Amino acid sequence: MTSVELDAYIRKIPDFPKKGVLFYDITGILVEPAAFVGCIDAMSALYRDRGLDAVAAIEARGFLFAAPFAVRMGIPLILIRKKGKLPGKTCSKRYQLEYGEGEIEIHPEDVPQGKQVLLMDDLIATGGTLKAAWELIAAAGGVVPEIFGVVGLPFMRYEQILAPIPVQTLITYQSE
Numbered sequence: 001m002t003s004v005e006l007d008a009y010i011r012k013i014p015d016f017p018k019k020g021v022l023f024y025d026i027t028g029i030l031v032e033p034a035a036f037v038g039c040i041d042a043m044s045a046l047y048r049d050r051g052l053d054a055v056a057a058i059e060a061r062g063f064l065f066a067a068p069f070a071v072r073m074g075i076p077l078i079l080i081r082k083k084g085k086l087p088g089k090t091c092s093k094r095y096q097l098e099y100g101e102g103e104i105e106i107h108p109e110d111v112p113q114g115k116q117v118l119l120m121d122d123l124i125a126t127g128g129t130l131k132a133a134w135e136l137i138a139a140a141g142g143v144v145p146e147i148f149g150v151v152g153l154p155f156m157r158y159e160q161i162l163a164p165i166p167v168q169t170l171i172t173y174q175s176e
Helices: 003-007 033-047 061-073 128-139 158-162
Strands: 011-014 022-025 054-058 077-082 091-097 100-106 117-124 147-152 167-172
Touching: 003 033, 003 167, 033 061, 033 147, 033 167, 054 061, 054 128, 061 077, 061 117, 077 128, 091 128, 100 128, 117 128, 128 158, 158 167
Parallel strands: 054 077, 054 117, 117 147, 147 167
Antiparallel strands: 011 022, 077 100, 091 100
16 A cells, blocks of 8 residues: 555544644554555565564554564564553663653563664654664664654654664655
């Protein structure tokens, strides 16, 4: 499925979660099986011959795309969750939000040492959460060769935050 075809399933919702924000809602892809399969097909085609050893996904919508991708690729799925959601030994990273601070965690033993881990989320805006996730994966011994998002908003300047890691998206919006 092409980015133009997928774009038809992205709902653009003005003034959510607050006035002046245009929200890009990926749930339109999820409720249409053909679009969802087309999205996973496109993701798999991008990474089929890249030698990935695992995929790591950000809670919660990143899981929705990463899980079928991991199954299709035959690689492990590493969960990156909000603080307090993973049992056992974890390592965590704090990061800045627009209004406050967030913290994410990972099970360090899930990260394959010295191996290629694709970092994935549904939508890339500022890149702050993904940068914290990339740092967590690196601290646990993994290598992030690229960051993937179904939707990218480069006008939010995520490439500056995530440099030098390359960023790949299926759908890119150049402005609000």
